[in-house]
Amino acid sequence: MNNWQETLLRGESPIADAVVRVDTYGIALVVDEAGLLLGTITDSDIRRGQLLHLAMSEPCSKIMNAHPRVSNHGQPPAHARELMRRHTLFHIPIVDEAGCLTGMARIDEPWAARAEDQWIVLMAGGRGQRLRPLTVDTPKPMLKVGDKPLLESIIGNLCEQGFRRFYIAVNYKAEVVKDYFRDGADWGVEIRYLEETSEMGTAGALTLVPESQQQRLVVMNGDLLTKVNLHHMLNYHAEHKSEATMGVREYDFQVPFGVVNLEGHRIVGIDEKPVQRFMVNAGIYVVEPELIAAIPRGQPSDMTTLFERAIADGQTTSVFPIREYWLDVGRLDDFERAQTDFRKVFS
Template identity: 45%
Template sequence: MSYDWKNILLKPESPIRDALELIDRESLRIALVVDDDLRLLGVVTDGDVRRGLLRNLTLASPVSAVMNPTPLTAKLGTARKELVKFMEKEQLLAIPLLKDGIVAGLETLQRVGAFSKYQNPVFLMAGGFGTRLRPLTDSCPKPLLKVGDKPILEIVLNSFIKAGFVNFYISTHYLPEMIREHFGDGSKWNVNLSYVHEDTPLGTGGALGLLPADLPDLPLILINGDVLTNVDFERLLEFHNKHQAAATMCVRDYEYQVPFGVINGEGNKIISMVEKPVQRFFVNAGIYVVSSKIRSSVVKNSRIDMPTLLEQSISRQENVMMFPIHEYWLDIGRMEDYQRAQVDILSLEF
């Protein structure tokens, strides 16, 4: 974030004038009133000050006289998408983030100055045959199959646009002309959209070698075009940059229950028995962030999948991170997944 929430703290005895100056100087439209231990006592907005003046208070009056002593707050670490949804519902411009009652941050509805814009390229993989969704994909590429009233890939595109991304590339192979006809150059969504075409399937990693050599030196986000998700892409990118990662893979928590009792032994002796244990794994969610170094290392027209590309990076002792996602996620690979998506979309916001 491009601001420091510590600059908007006030003591309850501070004059209202100080609150106004602080709100104007920091351009956050809010001030936080705290005690010596940074425990939140209230919040002050320009509107609170104006209402106080209408009650015949002066600018020399203490800020405690105009603050809202019971503000809405959120827990530190809450996903930005959840915070934005809550702020829009409650008509809030900003919300304090607390940890054990102590002020630990601030989130704003529109980040400072203007809506955030990210120049990072976003690569949408849309070249698959979708064989497991036949006969639906016999005459329509899977990314154009509709979930609700929009194609899958358009829902994915809109998710990135809402997060502030503006530069997109789509990889095509099967029925490419239909995808190009639907999305065009991206002007319909006020974004930049270009295409790369795989003459033969190159895998999720190999398609990176077809991208223009003059892409900006910024991390690139790659996502499979059949993934329906509410993952916070801004937080993902922030995580990648914070850890100075060569690559970041989004992972999902996956549980598998063994349907039998598991016996552990040494030789012929039983040591322990566990009835139908549950095993937990992190699984690949089909969403990645890769550095320009890794992207440019992919040889043009060479076939390689992303897990193999990341394994090569790990073997070079490069920093490859995993980003666990708890938001909604669905890989629309099978007919039952597609049918589930039709139900889920009714209660989701994309």
């Protein structure tokens, strides 16, 4: 990689600077004043920092991988490529005997080819009760945000990332969705339909995926306006060797009163209008076929039940913190906000 110097940061540099480099180059390299490699930062490191509620002003040394894999200066390029292939890395620093950075190797992951083989299930069967009267004649994913249906924006964004194969789960006003998208040819994609005869829940709809297609699936609610990078989510899922990964979003709630802290009857402190932070389900998932095969047939089942069952069975589950734009268009005020945000974020 010829421009590897542009990825460099000091340990005291803010996380915000690391975000810019990772979004531009895929990695940030942390060095000291002598050029000694102190660590690396990738998209996954930034997202793990989110789980710790680290502010963008915090030093990037708090999220860096202080023990990265490296290739030694003078080794043939094939050595670096083999390390990246073996450990599913896209970049690897090259250092001299003293550990000082001398370069960086990069392998271009064939994301487009991999994305073309990945099936994405979009959930579009709900009744959208909280959006009535807008959804009396139109299913929620087909409501227009900007100049196009919400579901079309979702498919368009995923097309830009290279994804081409979609299942759409339909039930309420199914013909509206099917008549609009048909087989997807107008968008250069393949669309098949999972037709629910009754409401089956998000997980229950996955049982309609033909057995021949029972592979790892990306599942996404059809009422989301988001720029989430699914490549990063799939990499994160693989990196953590998860059977199921749930996209999550930080949600802040400010208590509108002073919270009194007690020990028995004694007041030991007062927090004035504290802010509580939670990680909430963002409606985007990656699920391995073994979990899909275990979903009960012929009865409603939701994704929270799937995760609870996986946890009870000792399966590995992970959360993927979403740092990109994300909005659940579930209520009338969300729908109004989506109209404003669409012009800013998607124009």
